[in-house]
Amino acid sequence: MADTREAYPYVCLECGQKVNGNERYFLLHPLLACMYLEMDGKQVNVGEALQKSFEVGGIFGGPVLGVEEIKSFLWQSAEAPPIDMLTKIGYSMINVVRMIEMQLHLPENNLMLLIRYMVKHDEKKTGYERDFKTLVRELEWRRETDKKYVPYLKVAQRVQTAATPFLKQGTLGNREEREAVYYTFLDTLKKFCMADPAVQFMGSNGTMFEVDCTRIRKLYVGWIYTVSGLSGRKSPEKLYICTDPNGTNGGFECTESCCPHCHSRLSKVYGVYRQVTIGLLGGQSIGKTTFLAAFTDFVDTEVSTGAYRKLPFTLGYERPEEDRQWRKFLGIEESRNRISSPKWAYRHGFHVQKTDLGKDSAASLTFVVTPKDKEPVIYALADVAGEAFGNQSHVSAAAAAAASKSLLRHCDALFMGMSCDPEDLQVEAARYKEWMMDFPDKNIPAALLLTKAEMVFPGGNCVQYGGAVNLRRIQPVVEADTADGMRHAVYNLEAMSSLCRVAGECAETIAPGILANLTAMMREKGSLQAAGENIRLAVFPVSAGTAGYCDYYADEAQGERKESEGKKRYEKAKAERFGIAAPFLWLLALDGILSCGRGQDGLPGGENAQNRLAVLWGKELRCPQEE
Amino acid sequence: MLLGFITLLAVCLAVLGIYQSRSARLYANRMSGVLQMEVWFNGKTVEARKKAQESKKFYPRVSVGRYYILLPKEYRSAGGNADTVKMQDVFGKKKQAADILMGPLLAAYAGCYACSGFGQDIIFRYLTDCAGELAGKVRLQGMEQGKRFRLCGVEAMMSPEKPFVLSEQMDRLEKCAIYLPVPDGSVNDRFSEASEFHACGLEIGLRYFSDKADSGRRG
Incomplete structure (x- = not known):
């Protein structure tokens, strides 16, 4: 492989730290599990015994068992690597203790x-x-x-x-x-x-x-990385261990990779593809987690219907069982109560449980967008509990808040939630400016999501459109003929930008001056030159359709829980929700993954005019407000 | 004598130069770029507000949407699709370069509206009805020296309101806003019956972008 480059930097969604390239932490229990010691006449496995209290691990490419120079090489075959490629090390308990010292950064x-x-x-x-x-x-x-x-x-x-x-x-x-x-x-x-x-x-x-x-034992180890065929990036794969000097059998592998800062498990796709982190922030109980549940449900059910079938990319999530955040969200983790899985709750017609900051239950979901003939991109939607920005005295909550803040600092895009429900108005709306104080000076795209939009647009009917337009019918993508003669889905730019302006007026009535505030804030944060031109801010009305949902425990109190009624509520929500996918597709259009247009056959006009149109649409995409 | 001749020559040349540049500008002002068109229900007319107060109906000013309409250089016809409007109808005859017929333009706008996911709904029907009303009557002309648009054919319609609202800071063929009262009451009535929304006319904002790459604003 001539074109082998380092892995992409990524942001760990648990602790919010940015990790560069191939820096990855591997758990080495299989290595220690090779080691048996005789105690009180029995053979005791060192790995199993230590695992109960402490997780031994090492940085990829770094020392193993106190030996500094371990070979790392590319190996993509399913067979075991030959013995001469591995490093021979002898080890005893001294090496194990030394490794723990290194891991804890002790002298x-x-x-x-x-x-x-x-x-x-x-x-x-x-x-x-x-x-x-x-x-x-x-x-x-x-x-x-x-x-x-x-x-x-x-x-x-x-x-x-x-x-x-x-x-x-x-x-x-x-x-x-x-x-x-x-x-x-x-x-x-x-x-x-x-x-x-x-x-x-x-x-x-x-x-x-x-x-x-x-009396020392001998081992053959080597760090192995693979190169992704789609992106050409090398990614740390595993530590290969061989106990047999002939190299014929006795191969073990340490495959569990973790974040080097917080040691939480990472998905395999991290670092292989470019990561775009989207911070989802907003005040308490404005429906951030519900939005995520609805969006996941959208990805599961609707992305293969209608105009979405013709999208020039695939949208999905990969191997959720390997990702702790996904396990939490989908309720795969056995130990948790199923109501604490937002997706289960959404599917069964119950309110999603409130995100508890102390138990780090804020979900951060990773979606993989694979454009045709191009490198996939990871979109990480990070849900941050609303209390993260308050002054919390609770210790673990403070730690979680620090992680949230750190995560937001590394965001590439922002979804800012604002509730349309007059009952939870609107202390947080004015505080975005305060929150942004910690941010680095970079200009990132920001979408203001008007959650619970059914309060302002009853039944999805848009009063501003003369009562004649139902928001459910405005699809963010429409089918159109593209230059290559194929029918593709394009971002329905003009209709969406009109909708954004209408939603912007709504936001102004809910919290006067919010758009002007946000624009001014982003202008400050943007680069000095031509900052006004490049501000990317859009407003989207979002409704997850959960108006008819009830509380899980309230339902329980009525005695027998009726599954069929929950299903009915879910079906109703599915039919009534609107605007769920629009902010995400807007980001994809900004990134150039989804092209813009209007559902129409080949537009007339010369090449110059077409280019001009592209420029105008680009402006419309970034900033729908009239200057 | 010689001095007088030279002065005369210079004056002649200057006049010729001015004429040349003006004709060049007129040529350049022939529409061949992109027209941004935004339509509102119930534009800012005093008459509409008075009517509203009399009949106690609420007339909010509501945006329908903003669409970009490509203007062809050589008035080609734009395919045979029913949704697309033939551009040569929009732009009238070939000799009147900068004339825009408002009826077909509004129909083109309605076509864009329908294409972009709304379908042929009640607003689409209202727009096409209005387009039918305006057809053959109202024209938009680029005025001499390329200064401003001028609306022709509105005088024949029943409207005491000044039909042509222009934002003053704009010169050349860049931006204007037009108020078009819809004279036929039945169109409005049909619309308000179907949508519980009372409309009494359209405000149309137009903004022209030349297809020249550098011409944000020609000086």
């Missing part, structure tokens, strides 16, 4: 120092085995009398601070529980170090330990 041998101190302690008083918890208490007590214990205590504190965020804990992670998990983890490590015959703890002759080279 070398910090963790080992603690373990050795413990082992030595145990040796002195045989028959009396103490755990780390008592050791640390003891150190704290002895510090007063003897200064030589102070360094040990400092190291212990440093290790605890570094390790605690990465420990696996239950949902209620209070301080005591975290400490318990931490001490269990250290105890397990110590037991393994003692059980490993290759590790010899020395006395006080300067060296801390010795590795017996004859």
Whole structure:
């Protein structure tokens, strides 16, 4: 492959950090699972035992088991790679501890120092085995009398601070529980170090330990990346492990890739294709999650009907079972209550549950848009809980808010929600300016979504259009003949831009001056030259059709829950919703994936006039307001 | 003597130059670019407001939409599709270069409206009815020196209102807004019956973009 380029940078939807290129974090449990140690007459698997409290991993292309130089190579065949391409490493528990130290960014041998101190302690008083918890208490007590214990205590504190965020804990992670998990983890490590015959703890002759080279195990490992045929980008694939020196069998693979910052699982498509992050923000309970549920339902059901059949790209989501966010959203995750899956709720005629900031349940969905004969593009719709911008005192909520803010800072486009419901008016509407303070100075396209639009357009009837036009009939795409003689769907530009102007007038009546405010704000944020020309702001009325929906628990209170009535409500919503796809298609038209036009056969006029028309339409697409 | 001759020559040349540039401008003003057309119900007429107060009907000014209509250079016919209007009908006869017949233009606008997903609904029918009313009567002319549009044929219609509203800062063939009262009451009545919306005429905003690549505003 001559044209092999680094992976695209992407934004992790969990923590909002931007990740460059091939930087990827892999969980290495299969590697540790190769390692068995004899304890109390039984063979114990190191990987399985450690996995309960701590996830060991490594950065792609980086050191494995403390060995710095691991080969990384391109391998796309289904067969195992030959043994001479892999790096030979010998390993013992020392290497495992070293890897954990590297992962926690601790200085070398910090963790080992603690373990050795413990082992030595145990040796002195045989028959009396103490755990780390008592050791640390003891150190704290002895510090007063003897200064030589102070360094040990400092190291212990440093290790605890570094390790605690990465420990696996239950949902209620209070301080005591975290400490318990931490001490269990250290105890397990110590037991393994003692059980490993290759590790010899020395006395006080300067060296801390010795590795017996004859008893060391050997492994062959190599980082493997693949190159996508569609984009030509190389993407980290796995760590290949071979235990058999002949290379015939015994191959293991570490395939679970994670974000290097927050260590949450990532979808495989990240980095392979260009990512466009769309921030969906707005005040509390204005229907952001409902919009996402309706949009997903649209992608599932309607994108293959009507004019959408002729779209010049495919729109869908890939391998949702591998993506934690999708699992949450679709309710694949078993442990969760099904009502907490927005899609299930939408499909069954119930209100979507309110997004709880503390439990990081805000969904960020990844859609893959594949244009014909072109590279696919990932569109990530990130739902941010409305409280993210308030002043929250709650600790975990504050952390989630920081992640949300960071995510929004890396957005490539914004969907700003504003509710048309007069009951939840309209504290948040004026606060977009405040929210944008943190943003970098870049001019990004922004769509103002008027959610719950059925309040302003009862039954979808648009009063502004003389009561004669129903918004459900204005389709964002229409079929048209294109230059290559094929019939394609194009973005219905002129009708949509008229609709945007009407919706803009509505927004002005709900929150006077909001459009002028937003325009001024984006002008500030835009580049200095010709900023006014390039502002991309549009207003869309959006209705998910959920006006007839009821609350899940309210329905339960009436006794028997009726499935068929829920289905009826869903069918009604499906027929009544409008404007769900329009903002997304608008973005695609801005990106040039969807061409603009009007459903009409070959327009007359010379080439110059056609070009002029393209320019005018481009202007209409960016800024429908009259200057 | 010689000085006088030279002065005369210079004056002649200057006059010729002015004439030349004017004719060039007139030529350039022949419509061959893109016409932006926006239609509102119930434009800003005093008469309409008075009527509204008398009959206690509500007459809001409502935008129908904005469409871009391509103007052909050589008045070619634009295919035989029923939805597309023949451009040679819109632009009258070949000799009157800058004349636009408002009836077919409005019909072309209605065609665009129908094409863009609305279909042949009640508004489409109203627009085509209005277009039928206007056909053969109202023409839009580029005036001499390419200064402004002029609306011809409106005088024959029943309207005390000044039929031609022009935004003053615009010169040349760039932008104008026209108020067209629809004289036939039955068209309006049919529309208000079907849509519960009372219309009493159309306001049409026109803006012309030349097909020359650099000509946002010719100076």
